[in-house]
Amino acid sequence: MIKKKYNISVEATLEVIGGKWKCVILCHLTHGKKRTSELKKLMPGITQKMLTQQLRELEADGIINRIIYNQVPPKVEYELSEYGTSLESILNSLCNWGEQHIIKEYGDKFAVLEDSILNK
Amino acid sequence: MIKKKYNISVEATLEVIGGKWKCVILCHLTHGKKRTSELKKLMPGITQKMLTQQLRELEADGIINRIIYNQVPPKVEYELSEYGTSLESILNSLCNWGEQHIIKEYGDKFAVLEDSILNK
């Protein structure tokens, strides 16, 4: 374990949930455990490689659990770990803020949020 | 104004506060307004260019105010705007989570947080 120096504690948070995809993945997982293929459908823009890569990193940081079912074709599910749930309120706040921001910028959210996620 | 499509609202949040520096800058500004040179001291790793660039973007998104004093040498201060304060609780949570995470990973925060920020 290499001891890094941080100038402010938020840097440690960003190491864990920073980047383009991790918050998105985690927000989806706040709504319950998901299979890899479900996550892919929820995130049309992500590639297989990036999805697995981000999931591996989140797993390594203890944020999510990987549940492997021994069957063919393979089935794997991901869920927030107990530690991961300590991020839940932050993730919800980030989502809510985004929604309000969209409303502020565009008037209503229906104009810019994909139908797929509004019909939930 | 180009209408973007988001697959999840948190993407809108990340557009505003994502990246390596914005959360750090904003966390510092939650403790009150700061001059450019103060921010540079608080963030030894950031370059002049990145700092100004990030500040410009945050200003463009309405998150911070830029206060210009007409004097030489120049004096400019940055503060959270009224809209920016809607992020305050998120920023505090992100800092607190990071601190807890550091403690979890390293046992105590003194080992990895720079002295400069602990002696506050």
Next chain:
DNA sequence: TAATATAGGTACTTTAAAGTACCTATAACA
């Protein structure tokens, strides 16, 4: 007169993040 402090601009380069393409395994089923 020349140095200092402050804030910032700009062209260019480097690095890290992300993406593309192609590969694996295997049971079930048509």
Next chain:
DNA sequence: TGTTATAGGTACTTTAAAGTACCTATATTA
């Protein structure tokens, strides 16, 4: 037999983020 579904690995390439180096202005002070 060969196609499908699922999850994932890997080498390589592209792109965007970040960094480097060097430039500006001007009142004040030594």
